[in-house]
Amino acid sequence: xxxxxxGIALMLAVGVVYPFILPGYMTVGITILLFVGWATAWDTLGxxxxxxSLGHSFFVGLGAYVVALGQxxxxxxxxxxxxxxxxxxxxxxxxWGRITFGLRGPYFTLSTIAFAEIFRLIAINxxxxxxxxxxxxxxxxxxxxxxxxxxxxxQFYLALAFAIxxxxxxxxxxxxxLGYELRAVREDENSAMAAGINPTAVKLKAFMLSGAxxxxxxxxxxxxxxxxxxxxLFNVLLSVQIALTAIIGGRGTVWGPAVGAVLLVVAGxxxxxxxxxxxxxxxxxxxxxxxxFLPRGLVGELSRRLVRRRYARSIKS
Amino acid sequence: xxxxxxxxxxxxxxxxxxxxxxxxxxxxxxLIFGVMRTINFAHGEFVVLGMYxxxxxxxxxxxxxxxxxxxxxxxxxxxxxxxxxxxxxxxGDAPEESxxxxxxxxxxxxxxxxxxxxxxxxxxxxxxxxxSTITMAGEVYISVVLLLAGVATVVAIGGLYLLxxxxxxxxxxxxxxxxxxxxxxxGINTKRVxxxxxxxxxxxxxxxxxxxxxxxxxxxxxTGGVFTLKAFVVTVLGGLGNIGAAIGGGLLLGxxxxxxxxxxxxxxxxxxxxxxxxxxxxxxxxxxxxxTVQRV
Numbered sequence: 001x002x003x004x005x006x007g008i009a010l011m012l013a014v015g016v017v018y019p020f021i022l023p024g025y026m027t028v029g030i031t032i033l034l035f036v037g038w039a040t041a042w043d044t045l046g047x048x049x050x051x052x053s054l055g056h057s058f059f060v061g062l063g064a065y066v067v068a069l070g071q072x073x074x075x076x077x078x079x080x081x082x083x084x085x086x087x088x089x090x091x092x093x094x095x096w097g098r099i100t101f102g103l104r105g106p107y108f109t110l111s112t113i114a115f116a117e118i119f120r121l122i123a124i125n126x127x128x129x130x131x132x133x134x135x136x137x138x139x140x141x142x143x144x145x146x147x148x149x150x151x152x153x154x155q156f157y158l159a160l161a162f163a164i165x166x167x168x169x170x171x172x173x174x175x176x177x178l179g180y181e182l183r184a185v186r187e188d189e190n191s192a193m194a195a196g197i198n199p200t201a202v203k204l205k206a207f208m209l210s211g212a213x214x215x216x217x218x219x220x221x222x223x224x225x226x227x228x229x230x231x232x233l234f235n236v237l238l239s240v241q242i243a244l245t246a247i248i249g250g251r252g253t254v255w256g257p258a259v260g261a262v263l264l265v266v267a268g269x270x271x272x273x274x275x276x277x278x279x280x281x282x283x284x285x286x287x288x289x290x291x292x293f294l295p296r297g298l299v300g301e302l303s304r305r306l307v308r309r310r311y312a313r314s315i316k317s
Numbered sequence: 318x319x320x321x322x323x324x325x326x327x328x329x330x331x332x333x334x335x336x337x338x339x340x341x342x343x344x345x346x347x348l349i350f351g352v353m354r355t356i357n358f359a360h361g362e363f364v365v366l367g368m369y370x371x372x373x374x375x376x377x378x379x380x381x382x383x384x385x386x387x388x389x390x391x392x393x394x395x396x397x398x399x400x401x402x403x404x405x406x407x408x409g410d411a412p413e414e415s416x417x418x419x420x421x422x423x424x425x426x427x428x429x430x431x432x433x434x435x436x437x438x439x440x441x442x443x444x445x446x447x448x449s450t451i452t453m454a455g456e457v458y459i460s461v462v463l464l465l466a467g468v469a470t471v472v473a474i475g476g477l478y479l480l481x482x483x484x485x486x487x488x489x490x491x492x493x494x495x496x497x498x499x500x501x502x503x504g505i506n507t508k509r510v511x512x513x514x515x516x517x518x519x520x521x522x523x524x525x526x527x528x529x530x531x532x533x534x535x536x537x538x539x540t541g542g543v544f545t546l547k548a549f550v551v552t553v554l555g556g557l558g559n560i561g562a563a564i565g566g567g568l569l570l571g572x573x574x575x576x577x578x579x580x581x582x583x584x585x586x587x588x589x590x591x592x593x594x595x596x597x598x599x600x601x602x603x604x605x606x607x608x609t610v611q612r613v
């Protein structure tokens with residue numbers, strides 16, 4: 001039985017009925033789904049390929065701004081500008097990766113922060129390009145077949161589609177050749193090369209896929225916010241949130257990032273009144289606990305125990 | 318002196334003084350990396366802890382920021398030792414990435430605890446000598462606050478130099494940095510050395526925070542990240558793990574920032590250091606002044 005297919009079917013079923021059962025929690029639902037998609041997208045590079053990026057908010061900002069500015073300045077509908085954002089994100093990820101993939105481990109991580117910070121400064125200061133620090137407001141959107149893109153219901157189902165496509169893609173890749181190549185590069189680049197894999201090419205594929213998917217979520221996020229500010233969208237703390245969601249849930253697993261997203265967004269909501277703006281405190285405490293006690297993340301550790309138990313049982317019988 | 322030269326000298330002097338404080342922050346980070354191989358993402362938050370320490374004693378007792386060093390320095394050392402003992406020593410020899418993630422978690426915990434305790438509005442300390450200046454070489458004015466920060470930097474780095482090169486503890490630290498197993502074999506307690514080094518690094522960061530607070534506003538969640546990034550820029554500019562290089566890197570970053578802000582555009586003040594950082598990582602990963610990477 002294909003458990004990934006079962007999981008995705010379950011996700012679809014829960015997602016479709018969610019707005020009918022919890023219509024008062026649409027914002028939370030959309031946030032969860034966006035983080036499921038972003039963390040899963042991050043994981044193709046950070047988990048499966050082992051290149052920890054702390055610059056992914058750049059792709060969120062890119063997606064949101066391409067959709068908003070395309071609509072405001074050129075009257076381009078979001079479904080066209082999202083395609084544009086995918087192309088732009090993949091192209092920039094290619095260039096960015098070409099420059100920095102010579103760096104290994106923590107040095108790569110540091111360079112992603114530096115790159116994302118430079119892009120953030122550009123977004124804040126280049127008024128002709130982004131509208132500057134004051135932000136951009138999406139005033140009107142087209143209504144395809146009478147569907148209102150500003151309604152939370154539409155946004156929820158868009159985010160659901162984004163989350164399912166992300167998880168589905170990773171599930172598909174994980175059992176294909178590319179999935180094995182990604183893991184080979186993560187485990188040992190030299191051995192991967194000996195096996196005929198080009199590590200830089202593999203990392204570039206992962207980065208382009210990761211960036212493009214994140215930008216799609218960014219486009220939906222832009223419509224959801226409808227008011228875009230560069231210091232929110234290009235914030236390094238958003239990058240940190242995306243990365244930690246995937247790592248706490250379980251890096252390099254199909255379902256880890258999704259589980260992390262549900263856990264962290266719900267926890268943030270529960271402690272909203274206690275912590276107010278300080279909700280990143282939860283991320284800090286959980287990542288510390290994960291590094292110290294569950295280095296594989298929640299799902300990673302759980303699946304390892306299940307595999308061991310099954311193995312132990314098979315030996316006994 | 319000619320008309321163009323004076324503002325230039327003024328900028329260079331300011332850049333060197335502020336760069337001295339960057340150097341102080343970078344030296345702490347590079348000491349920790351050189352000895353422990355720990356990528357410390359909480360370093361900027363330790364700077365902010367120093368700032369808040371000065372703010373609290375100033376508001377409660379009216380102390381001058383520099384007087385609060387009496388409490389801030391030992392407290393910083395203790396915090397560093399505790400962090401090493403309770404968190405980093407458990408991770409042990411796991412890949413560098415684990416220490417990066419653990420200290421990233423610590424930085425979020427410190428920043429958001431400060432936010433919960435003191436609220437989000439930026440705070441500073443107003444000292445009576447805030448706008449005093451002294452005149453150098455006829456027409457170059459140097460702010461007393463900056464000058465004091467420069468003096469504090471020289472004293473702190475000088476003290477660290479003496480500790481590392483003139484004492485038995487320093488020998489143990491240098492030995493551990495060079496070869497941990499070898500140090501262990503000749504009877505050095507490297508666990509204690511690691512705790513002490515993390516304490517020292519934290520103490521230097523706290524001292525830098527105290528020296529900086531009369532100059533700028535501290536906000537609980539954003540200031541730390543800014544200084545963590547600056548610390549990495551400084552250390553990578555010079556060469557990670559090398560104290561002398563971190564001093565050079567700090568002074569260089571200070572001058573580049575001030576000159577860039579006044580002759581190019583001030584909006585990109587923070588970008589100049591980052592661009593230099595990426596270029597150095599790509600083309601000269603051992604740093605501007607580094608021969609090899611592993612030196613303290």
